[in-house]
Amino acid sequence: xxxxxxxxxxxxxxxxxxxxxxxxxxxxxxxxxxxxxxxxxxxxxxxxxxxxxxxxxxxxxxxxxxxxxxxxxxxxxxxxxxxxxxxxxxxxxxxxxxxxxxxxxxxxxxxxxxxxxxxxxxxxxxxxxxxxxxxxxxxxxxxxxxxxxxxxxxxxxxxxxxxxxxxxxxxxxxxxxxxxxxxxxxxxxxxxxxxxxxxxxxxxxxxxxxxxxxxxxxxxxxxxxxxxxxxxxxxxxxxxxxxxxxxxxxxxxxxxx
Amino acid sequence: xxxxxxxxxxxxxxxxxxxxxxxxxxxxxxxxxxxxxxxxxxxxxxxxxxxxxxxxxxxxxxxxxxxxxxxxxxxxxxxxxxxxxxxxxxxxxxxxxxxxxxxxxxxxxxxxxxxxxxxxxxxxxxxxxxxxxxxxxxxxxxxxxxxxxxxxxxxxxxxxxx
Numbered sequence: 001x002x003x004x005x006x007x008x009x010x011x012x013x014x015x016x017x018x019x020x021x022x023x024x025x026x027x028x029x030x031x032x033x034x035x036x037x038x039x040x041x042x043x044x045x046x047x048x049x050x051x052x053x054x055x056x057x058x059x060x061x062x063x064x065x066x067x068x069x070x071x072x073x074x075x076x077x078x079x080x081x082x083x084x085x086x087x088x089x090x091x092x093x094x095x096x097x098x099x100x101x102x103x104x105x106x107x108x109x110x111x112x113x114x115x116x117x118x119x120x121x122x123x124x125x126x127x128x129x130x131x132x133x134x135x136x137x138x139x140x141x142x143x144x145x146x147x148x149x150x151x152x153x154x155x156x157x158x159x160x161x162x163x164x165x166x167x168x169x170x171x172x173x174x175x176x177x178x179x180x181x182x183x184x185x186x187x188x189x190x191x192x193x194x195x196x197x198x199x200x201x202x203x204x205x206x207x208x209x210x211x212x213x214x215x216x217x218x219x220x221x222x223x224x225x226x227x228x229x230x231x232x233x234x235x236x237x238x239x240x241x242x243x244x245x246x247x248x249x250x251x252x253x254x255x256x257x
Numbered sequence: 258x259x260x261x262x263x264x265x266x267x268x269x270x271x272x273x274x275x276x277x278x279x280x281x282x283x284x285x286x287x288x289x290x291x292x293x294x295x296x297x298x299x300x301x302x303x304x305x306x307x308x309x310x311x312x313x314x315x316x317x318x319x320x321x322x323x324x325x326x327x328x329x330x331x332x333x334x335x336x337x338x339x340x341x342x343x344x345x346x347x348x349x350x351x352x353x354x355x356x357x358x359x360x361x362x363x364x365x366x367x368x369x370x371x372x373x374x375x376x377x378x379x380x381x382x383x384x385x386x387x388x389x390x391x392x393x394x395x396x397x398x399x400x401x402x403x404x405x406x407x408x409x410x411x412x413x414x415x416x417x418x419x
Contacts, residue, residue: 068259068270068275069259070259070260070261070270071261072263073277073279075279076263077263077264077277077278077279077280078261078262078263078264078266078276078277078278078279079261079276079277079279080259080261080270080274080275080276080277081275081298082270082273082274082275082296082298084273085273085274085275085295085296085297085298086297086298088298122298144301145301146301147301
């Protein structure tokens with residue numbers, strides 16, 4: 001009898017451990033699904049939705065070159081946008097007239113100032129062409145403040161999976177620096193700002209077209225050139241200070257009282 | 258190198274150019290097609306001859322406008338030249354030929370008739386000193402244009418019943 005109780009207790013404990021392990025594994029799976037934006041259950045338990053994936057050149061492999069966009073406007077005029085002809089960031093918003101998730105973006109993207117995007121950021125809205133969209137529906141959503149281009153080819157070129165979809169392009173390099181979907185306007189704006197920040201710190205921002213940041217031996221050589229131009233050559237005593245007076249030959253600044 | 262087409266004007270844009278071909282909504286009278294092409298982002302509120310855009314140009318930029326006039330201009334002395342110029346030389350550009358004089362820039366403007374339509378072609382260089390580099394870019398753009406006869410004799414913005 002005693003042996004039976006001991007065995008039963010052991011079995012119950014073992015099963016309890018197994019159930020606890022399964023529950024933990026299930027929780028991990030649910031948490032991962034929530035983070036991917038496809039979670040189930042109570043949405044309030046999920047962290048702030050982060051379905052946007054505006055990756056940056058620092059943290060992700062290059063997304064490739066960004067092709068130009070050519071199509072027609074909702075009023076039947078022709079429009080071509082080059083995304084590699086300035087130092088600006090260009091935010092391409094691929095929207096549809098009939099998608100419910102696009103409504104907020106139609107309004108917000110046509111007021112870039114309200115979004116507080118990095119200055120200057122060019123915003124362009126791209127819908128499918130007149131073969132897949134109703135121009136009058138698109139026209140009713142446009143304000144004329146930002147370019148709206150209807151181009152099915154652009155959707156194909158950028159491999160747009162659905163709307164709303166966003167691509168951020170660095171005009172100095174003509175390359176995509178981020179792309180993805182978004183559910184909230186503020187989220188998109190924040191990620192654009194972050195991408196701009198990363199771009200600036202990676203040396204890609206604020207440079208002229210065709211210029212590239214230096215690294216490694218090229219950077220060292222450039223520094224040598226600057227020093228040589230200032231008359232500081234290899235072996236110059238100023239490169240090997242021994243005392244603070246060597247570093248501050250004209251005296252040190254004394255903090256004001 | 259995208260191709261855009263509207264209102265009987267087609268262009269295969271050279272590398273680095275963007276553009277638009279449009280008819281401005283008429284507030285009074287009739288309006289005719291305008292093509293604008295540039296090596297920098299063209300603001301949507303740019304004036305027909307580049308006001309609001311030429312101030313944004315860098316030294317290595319080019320801006321050009323192809324502007325169509327009304328049929329009453331056909332046969333006038335100003336539009337007597339048949340066909341667009343074959344190409345421009347550096348001497349064709351002058352700082353004095355600017356709609357709005359901006360230091361360092363220069364421009365050229367030509368009037369002609371092609372495919373039975375009266376046009377002017379106006380181009381601005383971001384830097385007069387860079388003419389050797391920029392004039393060939395204007396010529397490449399100019400040669401990329403295809404101008405077709407007007408579709409009908411009716412003004413483009415006139416309403417019509419089927």
